[in-house]
Amino acid sequence: MDEVSFKFDDLDVVFGVRALATMMSYRQKNFFSKEAGGQLFGNRHRKNWLIEVATGPRRGDKRGRFHFWPDRRAEQAEIDLLYREGLEFLGDWHTHPEDIPRPSNSDITSIENVVRASEHSLPGILLCIVGRLDPPDGFWVSFHRATP
Numbered sequence: 781m782d783e784v785s786f787k788f789d790d791l792d793v794v795f796g797v798r799a800l801a802t803m804m805s806y807r808q809k810n811f812f813s814k815e816a817g818g819q820l821f822g823n824r825h826r827k828n829w830l831i832e833v834a835t836g837p838r839r840g841d842k843r844g845r846f847h848f849w850p851d852r853r854a855e856q857a858e859i860d861l862l863y864r865e866g867l868e869f870l871g872d873w874h875t876h877p878e879d880i881p882r883p884s885n886s887d888i889t890s891i892e893n894v895v896r897a898s899e900h901s902l903p904g905i906l907l908c909i910v911g912r913l914d915p916p917d918g919f920w921v922s923f924h925r926a927t928p
C-alpha cells in the first residue's frame with residue numbers, strides 16, 4: 781500500500797506505509813473483531829506532517845466490538861520512548877466495525893479532551909478512525925485545533 785494524504789486548510793498530513801500497515805492489520809473484518817487503537821507518531825515540518833508510526837493496541841487497553849478505551853499510562857510511556865527516538869506524538873487512531881467510519885460523540889469528546897489535557901506545542905491533534913475499506917474511503921481523519 782502507498783502513502784495516503786489528507787489536507788486540512790493549510791496542513792498536509794501524510795500517513796506513511798509503516799503506520800498504515802499497523803492500522804490496517806487491526807481492521808474489524810468479522811463480527812467478533814474488537815476495536816483496536818493506539819497513537820500516531822511522526823515528524824512535522826511547518827505545515828507538513830508525516831505519520832511514520834502507529835502504536836497499539838496495548839495489553840492494558842479495554843476493547844470490545846463497539847468500544848476502545850486506551851491504557852493511558854502505557855500511552856504516556858510510548859510518548860516518552862518515541863520522543864527519545866525523534867518522533868513526536870501527533871494524534872490517536874482506532875477502528876470501527878463499519879466500511880466507511882464516522883466518529884461517535886464520545887470519539888469527538890475524547891479527542892477534544894486529549895487536546896485540552898495534553899502538554900504540547902502542536903496547533904492541534906489528529907483523530908483517525910479506521911473502517912473496513914481501504915483508505916482513503918475507509919479512513920475518517922480529522923484535525924482538532926488547540927485553543928490558546
